[in-house]
Structure formats: C-alpha cells, structure tokens
Amino acid sequence: MKKWYVVWCILSFLFTLSTHAQGDPPLRRVHTTLLPGYVGDFEHFAVDIKNNRLFLAAEDHKTVEVLDPRSGERINTINGFAQPHAILYLPDTDRLLVTDGNDDVGAVKLVSGTDYKILDAIKLPNGVDGAVYNPVNKYYYVESESNESGGKTHVLNVIDTQNFKHVTDITLPGTHSEAMAIDRAGKKLFVNLSGTNEVGVVDLESRKLIARWPLPDAQAANALALDEANHRLFTASHKPPKLIVFDIDAGKVVASLPCVINNDDMSYDTARKRIYVTGDGAVSVYSQRDSDHYERLSDIPTGYRAKTSIFVPELSRLYIAVASRGKRAAGKLAVAEPGSNVEVQIYQARP
Numbered sequence: 001m002k003k004w005y006v007v008w009c010i011l012s013f014l015f016t017l018s019t020h021a022q023g024d025p026p027l028r029r030v031h032t033t034l035l036p037g038y039v040g041d042f043e044h045f046a047v048d049i050k051n052n053r054l055f056l057a058a059e060d061h062k063t064v065e066v067l068d069p070r071s072g073e074r075i076n077t078i079n080g081f082a083q084p085h086a087i088l089y090l091p092d093t094d095r096l097l098v099t100d101g102n103d104d105v106g107a108v109k110l111v112s113g114t115d116y117k118i119l120d121a122i123k124l125p126n127g128v129d130g131a132v133y134n135p136v137n138k139y140y141y142v143e144s145e146s147n148e149s150g151g152k153t154h155v156l157n158v159i160d161t162q163n164f165k166h167v168t169d170i171t172l173p174g175t176h177s178e179a180m181a182i183d184r185a186g187k188k189l190f191v192n193l194s195g196t197n198e199v200g201v202v203d204l205e206s207r208k209l210i211a212r213w214p215l216p217d218a219q220a221a222n223a224l225a226l227d228e229a230n231h232r233l234f235t236a237s238h239k240p241p242k243l244i245v246f247d248i249d250a251g252k253v254v255a256s257l258p259c260v261i262n263n264d265d266m267s268y269d270t271a272r273k274r275i276y277v278t279g280d281g282a283v284s285v286y287s288q289r290d291s292d293h294y295e296r297l298s299d300i301p302t303g304y305r306a307k308t309s310i311f312v313p314e315l316s317r318l319y320i321a322v323a324s325r326g327k328r329a330a331g332k333l334a335v336a337e338p339g340s341n342v343e344v345q346i347y348q349a350r351p
Contacts (some may be wrong), residue, residue, distance in 0.1 A: 022146075026274060026285045027318060027347040033132035035065070036121070038342040042321035044130070045310035046111070050237065055096065056308075056321055056344065057084040061212040064098060065117070068317060072346050078116045081109070086131035087332075088140055089113070089134050090161060097161065099142050101128030105145050108135070108157075110164055122166050124157050130178060135185025138162050141170070143177050151175050154195070170207045172200060179224035179266070181233070190233055190248070194219040199224075199235055199246060213251045223266035223277055230291040236263045236277050243277060243286060245294065254292045259284040260299060267311030267318065272349060278302065278309040278320055288330060301344060311349075318347040 040060020047054050047069060054069040064084050065077040081100045088097040096114035100121075101107060106128035110120040127145035134141070138160040147155075154177065156170040174195020181190045182204070189202040190294040195213070197219045201211035215221055218237035221244075225234045236259050245255040260279030264321040267276045274297075282299040283306075289295060303322035311318045324342045 005341075009348055024350065025300060026272075026350055027276075027283065027300050028350055029315075030348045031346040033067060033344040033346075035074070035342040035344070039324045041305060041323045042308040043085045044087055044308060045319055045321070046089045047147065047310065047312050048091065049312070049314050050090045050091060051091075051094075051113070054310075054319060055087045055089065056319075057087055057098070059085065060082055062147060064096070064111075067344060069312060069317065069319070069346075071083050072344065076116055078111060080118045082107075085129050086142070087349060088161070090132065094190075095119070097131075097140055097159070099128045099131050101126060101144065103127065105143065107257040108159055108221055109144055121165060122159065122164065124166070125155065127176075128157075129153075129176075132180035132182055132189065133161070134182050134186045134189075137204070139167070139230070141189065143173070143180075146171065156164040156189075156191075158207075168207065170202060170209075172202075173212075174210060178222045179235075181224055181226035183226070183228055190224065190226060192224050192235055194220055194222070197221070199233065199249075201251075211251055213246060215244065216253050216256065218244060223263050225266045225268040225269050225275065227270070227288070227291075229270070230288075233290055234266060234268065234275055238262065241279070243275065243284070245292075245295070247291075255294050257286065257296050262305065262307055264307030267309065269311055269349060270311065271313065271316070272351070273292075274349070276311055276318055278311065279307050280305050282306075283309070283318070283320065299345075303341070303343070306345070316349040318349065320345045320347065 043057040043059040054067045056065040064078040083102040084100040096111040106124040106126045107121045125144040131142040142157040158168045161199045176195045178192040191200045193200045199213040203210045220238035221235045223236040241261045243257045243259045260282045263279035275286040277284040288296045305323035309323040322343045
C-alpha cells in the first residue's frame with residue numbers, strides 16, 4: 001500500500017508540473033487573421049508603431065499586406081510586385097522600401113505610406129531577397145546575385161534611403177546569404193553566408209568582409225538575431241535544425257540546441273531574455289539563463305510552413321504568417337490544397 005502511495009504521489013507531482021507548464025506557456029495566441037484566397041509562402045514583416053500598421057510580404061501572392069497589429073484586421077493590400085521579400089518602413093517620410101525580385105528581375109521599390117502607390121524603383125541584379133537597415137548611416141543593404149559570371153560571389157546592394165539611390169556594392173563569398181543584423185554603432189554587419197555555411201562579419205566603413213565563422217557540423221543557416229549587450233549572435237541552421245550561439249568577440253560557438261525544422265525567422269526578446277525561432281509547424285522558445293547557457297522552454301504549435309515572423313517589443317507580441325499547403329516545384333507552390341488555411345497568428349508574450 002505504501003509503495004502504491006509513493007508512486008501515486010510521484011505521478012501526481014509530475015502531472016501538476018505538466019499542467020502548470022501547459023497552463024503558463026511563454027506565448028499565448030490572442031488572435032488569428034484569415035487570408036482567404038491566398039496561396040503560397042510569405043517572406044518578411046515590418047511594423048509602423050506610430051500609425052498602427054503591420055506590413056507583410058505575401059511572396060507568392062505578389063502583394064504587401066497591411067494589417068492592424070493590435071486587432072489583426074487587414075487594412076489594405078499593396079499591388080505591383082513580382083515577388084516581394086523584405087520591407088523597411090521609414091517613419092520620417094512615411095514611405096516603404098520593398099525588395100522585389102526573383103530569377104528574372106531585381107529591384108527595390110519606393111512606396112507611399114499614404115496612398116500605397118509605388119513612387120519609384122531602383123533596378124538591381126536578379127535574385128533580390130533579404131535586407132537590413134542601418135539607422136546610423138541610413139543605408140539599406142539589399143542582398144542579390146552578382147553581375148559577375150561564374151556564380152562564386154553575390155552582393156549587398158547599398159541603397160541611400162535619404163536620396164533613394166544605389167550608391168555601391170559589397171561583395172560576399174558564395175551564391176547567397178540570408179538574415180543580417182547590424183550593431184548599434186552602425187559599424188559591423190553580421191550575415192548568414194548560406195552559400196559557404198559560415199557567419200560573415202562585414203566592416204561597414206571599409207565595406208570589407210573581415211571575419212568568417214564556420215558553422216559547427218551544420219548547413220543552410222537562415223534565421224539570425226543579435227544580442228549586443230551580452231556579445232552574442234544567434235543563428236539557426238536547417239541541416240540539422242539547431243540554434244547556434246556565437247561569442248561575437250571571439251567568433252566561437254558557446255552553445256547549440258535543437259530547434260524547429262525549416263526555420264526562417266528569429267527574434268530576441270530583450271525584456272524577457274528569450275529567443276523565438278519560427279519554422280514548419282512550431283515556434284521554438286528558448287530562455288537565456290546567462291550569456292553561455294540556454295534552455296529550450298517549449299515548441300508551441302503554429303501551422304504549416306509558419307516560418308515568417310516578427311516580434312514587436314512595444315506590444316510584446318509575436319506575429320507569425322502561416323502558408324498554404326499544396327504541391328511544390330522548385331520551391332514554389334504549384335497547387336494549393338482545398339480548404340488550406342492561410343493566416344496571420346498573433347501571440348502575446350507572457351512574463
């Protein structure tokens with residue numbers, strides 16, 4: 001009898017812990033916005049807090065969607081893109097910069113934040129994709145293919161956002177790169193060199209690659225975030241899917257943990273010292289115990305190819321775009337499944 005009582009006590013204790021964990025997840029979904037009639041993948045978000053707008057690049061739908069970040073209501077749709085990717089909102093001029101391109105075209109387009117009309121465009125090489133903004137020099141760094149033959153390098157096209165001009169290029173090794181981050185001084189750019197399976201460090205004054213950090217037993221890094229206060233850089237690979245933490249002073253890996261598959265976006269929540277990695281079917285949530293120690297708190301279910309996300313610290317909310325299911329060819333959706341939900345999920349970060 002005593003033995004059974006001990007077993008029961010242990011099971012009850014474990015159940016209580018499990019129930020508590022399930023009852024207090026680090027993220028709580030508060031709203032879902034359906035996008036009926038949409039097919040395919042999404043790319044990136046941007047936010048305009050002052051005017052209460054959230055922008056989302058609907059890559060395969062060839063539009064930029066405008067939503068209310070508090071209610072989730074869709075406000076408008078911006079047309080006129082071949083394949084929109086990264087979005088930058090410029091509050092001083094109430095304008096948007098949208099990178100737009102595929103294997104046939106490349107451009108960055110200037111869009112009015114008032115009537116959402118495309119005002120101007122700068123032609124760039126094909127394969128325009130991700131981008132990052134430097135608020136110090138007000139340059140926008142847009143990744144694309146290189147005009148050079150051979151396919152051994154690619155470029156960051158440097159766009160002067162004040163004059164909307166293409167001023168120069170930065171050449172990087174490999175055929176492609178993914179997410180980027182810039183330090184607060186505006187002097188260093190960190191980039192996933194997916195073509196060479198490294199993290200690159202670019203000196204923005206000399207416009208030269210000054211360091212290359214190999215990924216440890218990993219390939220195809222996509223997501224990236226910077227914790228400058230603790231001198232840490234977070235990246236996430238696809239093969240295998242894992243979160244990798246670099247010491248940016250030493251250029252060395254200090255931690256590595258499994259993460260969600262097919263990850264694409266990552267955010268660092270400085271207030272809660274958490275990392276959110278979004279991918280296929282879930283968001284992996286990590287707690288930063290200190291600069292060298294991390295704990296995987298949970299994988300919260302989301303949806304199919306729900307890899308596009310943004311964390312907005314002013315609202316303590318994580319926004320995730322869920323793609324449509326269907327047959328794919330060469331990375332593009334060919335046929336959508338009937339009844340496949342395309343949606344934007346809104347999560348509130350808990351203490």
